[in-house]
Amino acid sequence: MATTQRQIDLLTGNEAVSAAVKQIRPDVIAVYPITPSTHIAEMLAQAVDAGELDSEFVKVESEHSAMATCIGAVAAGGRAFTATASQGLLYMAENIFWAGYGRLPMVAAVVNRALAPGWSIWVDHQDTMAMRDAGWGQFYVKNNQEAYDTVIQAYKIAEDHNVYFPFMVALDGFVLSHTASPVEFLTQEEVEEFVPPFNPLFRLHPSEPMSFGAISKPDEYIAMREDLMKSMERAKKVIQDVNIEFAKKFGRDWGGLIEVVGPEDAEIGIVTMSTLAEEAEVAAEQLTKEGMSTSVTRIRSFRPFPGEELAKQISKYDIAIVIDRAISFGNAGQIYIETNSALRDYDVDTKLIGTVMGIGGQDIAYGDIIERVKNLTKKA
Amino acid sequence: MVKLKELIEIEATYVGNMKGNLACAGCGLNLALRHALAALDQHALLVVPACCTSVIQGFGEGYGINAPVFNSAFAASPAVASGFARVYKKKDPSVQVVVWAGDGGTADIGLATLSGAAERDEDIIYVMYNNEAYQNTGDQKSGATPPGAVTTTSSGEKRPSKSVSRLMITHGVKYVATANTAYPLDLYDKMKRAYEEFRGHFRFIEIYAPCPAGWNVDPRYTAKVGKLAVETGYWPLYEAVDGKITLSRQGRRFLDPEKRKSLEDWLALQGRFKKIKPEFLEALRQDIDHSWEFVKKHMAE
Numbered sequence: 001m002a003t004t005q006r007q008i009d010l011l012t013g014n015e016a017v018s019a020a021v022k023q024i025r026p027d028v029i030a031v032y033p034i035t036p037s038t039h040i041a042e043m044l045a046q047a048v049d050a051g052e053l054d055s056e057f058v059k060v061e062s063e064h065s066a067m068a069t070c071i072g073a074v075a076a077g078g079r080a081f082t083a084t085a086s087q088g089l090l091y092m093a094e095n096i097f098w099a100g101y102g103r104l105p106m107v108a109a110v111v112n113r114a115l116a117p118g119w120s121i122w123v124d125h126q127d128t129m130a131m132r133d134a135g136w137g138q139f140y141v142k143n144n145q146e147a148y149d150t151v152i153q154a155y156k157i158a159e160d161h162n163v164y165f166p167f168m169v170a171l172d173g174f175v176l177s178h179t180a181s182p183v184e185f186l187t188q189e190e191v192e193e194f195v196p197p198f199n200p201l202f203r204l205h206p207s208e209p210m211s212f213g214a215i216s217k218p219d220e221y222i223a224m225r226e227d228l229m230k231s232m233e234r235a236k237k238v239i240q241d242v243n244i245e246f247a248k249k250f251g252r253d254w255g256g257l258i259e260v261v262g263p264e265d266a267e268i269g270i271v272t273m274s275t276l277a278e279e280a281e282v283a284a285e286q287l288t289k290e291g292m293s294t295s296v297t298r299i300r301s302f303r304p305f306p307g308e309e310l311a312k313q314i315s316k317y318d319i320a321i322v323i324d325r326a327i328s329f330g331n332a333g334q335i336y337i338e339t340n341s342a343l344r345d346y347d348v349d350t351k352l353i354g355t356v357m358g359i360g361g362q363d364i365a366y367g368d369i370i371e372r373v374k375n376l377t378k379k380a
Numbered sequence: 381m382v383k384l385k386e387l388i389e390i391e392a393t394y395v396g397n398m399k400g401n402l403a404c405a406g407c408g409l410n411l412a413l414r415h416a417l418a419a420l421d422q423h424a425l426l427v428v429p430a431c432c433t434s435v436i437q438g439f440g441e442g443y444g445i446n447a448p449v450f451n452s453a454f455a456a457s458p459a460v461a462s463g464f465a466r467v468y469k470k471k472d473p474s475v476q477v478v479v480w481a482g483d484g485g486t487a488d489i490g491l492a493t494l495s496g497a498a499e500r501d502e503d504i505i506y507v508m509y510n511n512e513a514y515q516n517t518g519d520q521k522s523g524a525t526p527p528g529a530v531t532t533t534s535s536g537e538k539r540p541s542k543s544v545s546r547l548m549i550t551h552g553v554k555y556v557a558t559a560n561t562a563y564p565l566d567l568y569d570k571m572k573r574a575y576e577e578f579r580g581h582f583r584f585i586e587i588y589a590p591c592p593a594g595w596n597v598d599p600r601y602t603a604k605v606g607k608l609a610v611e612t613g614y615w616p617l618y619e620a621v622d623g624k625i626t627l628s629r630q631g632r633r634f635l636d637p638e639k640r641k642s643l644e645d646w647l648a649l650q651g652r653f654k655k656i657k658p659e660f661l662e663a664l665r666q667d668i669d670h671s672w673e674f675v676k677k678h679m680a681e
């Protein structure tokens with residue numbers, strides 16, 4: 001593999017996502033424009049118009065219909081893609097659950113953006129957090145290269161018969177979507193070899209009349225939801241395996257479920273996601289230099305939630321600070337709530353402190369994180 | 381036109397909706413489904429939003445419809461159907477994707493979705509069976525409820541009902557037709573024509589489907605009530621190709637108001653119009669006039 005000449009381009013996050021989608025070649029792409037994800041729709045529509053991409057591009061009249069169209073496409077045995085953000089994701093919500101509970105594997109790129117009112121086009125994670133119980137996998141990426149790689153991985157994982165549910169790839173609005181950085185491509189052959197053609201477990205067809213989603217009695221209903229829960233469990237291994245295979249073949253390791261960056265014996269842990277994690281890496285380096293040995297534990301897969309892996313990692317710290325970019329009003333940040341529960345499940349007694357940073361697009365630099373960590377550890 | 385004997389034979393060989401499904405006695409929608417599926421020659425794939433059809437198909441195992449059914453979210457069917465149609469266009473063009481939806485799902489919550497699919501000219505047959513209210517949830521007023529009809533959320537209103545057929549004609553839909561469960565031969569022919577002649581386009585068929593349970597009609601009179609809807613001039617039967625209306629052979633004569641039967645006699649069969657006030661009756665008459673004016677204006681030369 002070392003001899004393969006791979007193209008490297010300066011790409012924004014949106015460009016990285018659409019580059020990956022072009023190589024994945026979905027049967028159906030259905031997108032409705034919304035800032036900051038619109039560029040993805042434009043680039044894919046143009047590629048279809050120009051004949052570079054042999055997908056059906058459906059110019060739907062709403063996000064609700066974008067997701068509905070993807071649902072129909074997958075139930076017909078096709079591969080589907082959509083992209084959205086913020087209000088668009090909420091407008092899709094009914095069908096997001098339909099795809100998740102209906103076990104229709106597909107990939108949606110969600111460019112994280114704050115929710116109105118108080119119009120804000122900038123990043124926070126309230127939109128995807130609102131969808132965390134929809135039966136979708138959720139990856140949160142830290143840079144454009146990971147966005148590209150993860151869209152490709154997500155198809156492979158979602159379509160795996162041991163997994164078989166849809167995935168969101170979440171990338172921070174503007175910070176990634178509109179900011180260019182170098183992205184190395186896989187060749188078309190590599191993508192096709194890595195992600196084999198979609199082999200649907202079922203599809204609706206007149207040759208075998210059956211009903212999808214008919215009235216279900218409680219026992220049948222429970223069986224379907226238990227199956228989803230088990231598939232989420234199984235997906236953890238698949239996500240790790242796919243990450244390892246990808247790293248071996250293409251040289252990039254994103255950690256699978258979680259990624260730890262910093263000294264092995266760090267006493268302080270920063271637990272967070274997305275671009276805040278990359279910023280936290282710089283903060284941790286600085287703090288370590290100053291004598292506060294710190295590492296970053298980045299949650300890459302929020303669904304399925306890597307409770308065991310997190311608990312194991314956090315058990316090595318004396319104290320861990322969880323930084324959320326969203327809030328469950330009336331309680332706390334979602335990452336904090338879930339991490340806290342994982343620590344109990346695995347009898348870890350590391351001190352855990354939750355904090356919220358960067359909502360509504362508030363700019364967070366590593367200096368802000370250093371200051372927050374110092375303040376919180378002082379109090380603790 | 382298909383002969384009665386032929387239709388009986390066709391429906392004996394292929395039963396679209398099986399015996400023992402969960403429809404109420406005398407259900408018009410159930411009849412509509414039977415005739416429509418027969419016309420589609422076992423190529424139909426149904427996308428069904430929340431409505432009575434999601435109930436009458438029954439539970440998953442041994443269920444009551446002999447065609448694949450995708451049950452979709454209430455407002456989502458035309459878009460779900462678009463996804464199916466786009467994939468089968470390439471993978472198996474023999475599949476005919478059909479949306480099978482009620483008036484509420486069509487005229488109200490799903491209107492934008494319908495409009496989008498129509499505008500994109502998706503390769504779909506959209507059937508709106510019109511039982512003139514939200515029947516699944518127990519007869520609440522929909523946009524297609526006629527003036528004067530009592531529902532559980534209205535004691536009769538003056539507003540004209542929303543005609544989605546007319547809306548589809550002005551949307552530039554290739555083929556639009558109205559049908560009625562009391563005219564099975566006409567219904568069958570229109571489904572067949574939509575399927576065979578206008579493949580590749582968006583097609584819209586609105587079927588008048590009396591609902592004895594919601595309308596407070598004796599189940600014996602489903603066909604009678606349906607027939608009178610045409611004979612009173614309330615339900616014009618027509619086809620529109622590229623916006624040009626042709627009246628159907630059955631029912632054509634009711635273009636002439638002189639030939640129409642008594643509106644009051646027809647209303648008397650339906651509990652929902654029992655105590656209709658004169659002002660509502662007047663509104664209903666105006667609604668009928670308005671729909672014929674539209675028909676005349678758009679009639680092919």
Ligand SMILES: Cc1ncc(C[n+]2csc(CCOP(=O)(O)OP(=O)(O)O)c2C)c(N)n1
Pocket residue numbers: 430431432433453454455481482483484485486511513514515516517522
């Ligand atoms: C988003 C949403 N809102 C409300 C409902 C509840 N609901 C289910 S069926 C129905 C009425 C359907 O009426 P119509 O489309 O006229 O079909 P019919 O039941 O008369 O056959 C309603 C309101 C729903 N399923 N989904």
Ligand code: SF4
Pocket residue numbers: 402403404405406407408409410432436511515516590591592593594
């Ligand atoms: S409520 Fe009306 S439309 Fe629904 S199944 Fe009963 S008769 Fe048919």
